[in-house]
Amino acid sequence: MATTVVVTGLGTTSPLGGDVASTWEGALAGRSGVRPLENDWVERYELPVSFAGQLAVPAAEVLTRPETRRMDPSAQYAMVAAREAWADAGSPEVDGERLGVVVASGIGGVWTMLDAWDTIQAKGARRVMPLTVPMLMPNSPAAYVSLEVGARAGVHTPVSACASGAEAVAYGVEMIRSGRADIVVVGGTEAAIHPMPLASFAKMRALSTRNDDPAGASRPYDVTRDGFVMGEGSGVLVLESAEHAAARGARVYAEIAGVGLSSDAYDIAPPDPSGRGQELAMRAALRDADVSDRDVVHVNAHATSTPAGDGVEAAAMRRGLGGEADHVAVSATKSMTGHLLGGAGALETIFTVLAVRDRVAPPTINVTELEPGIDIDLVRGTPRPLPGGQIAALNNAFGFGGHNVALVVRSV
Structure with missing residues (x-):
């Protein structure tokens, strides 16, 4: 009989809110988190799209300055969401060898990579930050989350474009079902509201260009839809075997059944x-x-x-x-x-x-x-x-x- 996998913790930072409660409230209220970009690079690079779903609460308002300096924004967002999810699960005491992490990213540390290249061109190789590679790695968010919770059963990063976050959940389910872990922190993160991805997606004609109506630009299934709207943020869940959750008296949200x-x-x-x-x-x-x-x-x-x-x-x-x-x-x-x-x-x-x-x-x-x-x-x-x-x-x-x-x- 397959092990039942349940959800015992949730965390997010999103365009609708800085936590799960505000994000869910915004979703039920039908509120748009999409707004104009105020960055000077929109005009400087003549971007054809001037809006996106930006974080409602900047990560810098939640994390310490040393943390933001050592992490690419993709890892920052994951850390904010993971801390909320872990606390929401009751900060469980668990043997690290029975605790795993699966946090995905479709693009990874694009800000770090392109900033480092700009630094090389403008100031030379000596001025590149020594942590550049650990910051730009797609597995950096997962690694930082594993350091945060002390996970030693395995730390993984599925990279499958826009399916990455859901695939992380699926991988976490399989880690528990296979007996590798009792608890797995799973999720996805992205911080790609940067001139290069925006320009690239726009060149593909994949992005909406409703610059005069950002909040109304994402129109799934509508006859007038003209492309997706770039968003950023992270979602993290704590998955747990039902047996382990019951033994510690954990609150259960739902089951990831299939x-x-x-x-x-x-x-x-x-x-x-x-x-x-x-x-x-x-x-x-x-x-x-x-x-x-x-x-x-x-x-x-x-x-x-x-x-x-x-x-x-x-x-x-x-x-x-x-x-x-x-x-x-x-x-x-x-x-x-x-x-x-x-x-x-x-x-x-x-x-x-x-x-x-x-x-x-x-x-x-x-x-x-x-x-x-x-x-x-x-x-x-x-x-x-x-x-x-x-x-x-x-x-x-x-x-x-x-x-x-x-x-x-x-x-x-």
Whole structure:
């Protein structure tokens, strides 16, 4: 019999708030965390996009000055979220050899890398910071979190573009199921609101260019959507075997009941238009959780607001859930947070856990007219109550390169 894996701690820093409570309150209120960029480099480099989902609470207001100097922003965000999650779990006393960490990032320390290159060009190699490599490594956030909690069962960093955060959750589940750990701190982080990623995504025509309406720019499934909105932040969860959680009297939010992973083998950027890989991941997650499509009442969709991606996912959900899709409340929370890239899947897992716990699906904002052919029950404008009894929800996360992850969250 498979080990039951439960969630005992949550932490985040996001465009909606500096912690879980404020972020969840903002999501239920349908508030946008997207605003204009005030950086002088927007005009200096003539960026075609001048807005993003920036942190509501800067990390420098939470961490010490020495910490911010030694960590890339991606690690700073992860540390803020991890400390909240660990405290929320009761700061459990656990043998470090039974404690793991899996914190993902899609891009890693882009600020550190490009700042170091600027320093070399302007001032020479002697002026590069000695900690540059440890700061820019994609595994730096995970390593810092492992140092914080004393994890020795393993520290890992999945890098799978926008599926990274959800894949970290899946990896943590497997660490517990396999017996490697009793507790695993999992999540994702990203700090890529920098001229280079913004310019690059814009050149791909992947970003919305609604500079005159930043708060309304992320419009998943809307007929007028024109691209995703860059976001930043981190989401971290504490996963624990149900047996270990019960033994220490831990408060349990929900169960991570199933994980499903697949790959498209189609293209380096856009998803397979057939949606086969996404459907496969969803079906695998349901099978792993031993739940039927009739048990699913809610989906937190990947739904980035791109013309190429939203319709593919909607069709894959329709096939994966069959006729039951008519009764599944679908939320697209990137409409409020923007797209946190490697942090998105983790933050949206937190949203899914809270939706199951509180029996409420958060709204999708900015949708005025669904694109014709998108046949899903999208929660629009205001939150929607979810049923009583035992319920299950899906969280989808898909990334460049054809990475597909689906997670089943079940009530306890």
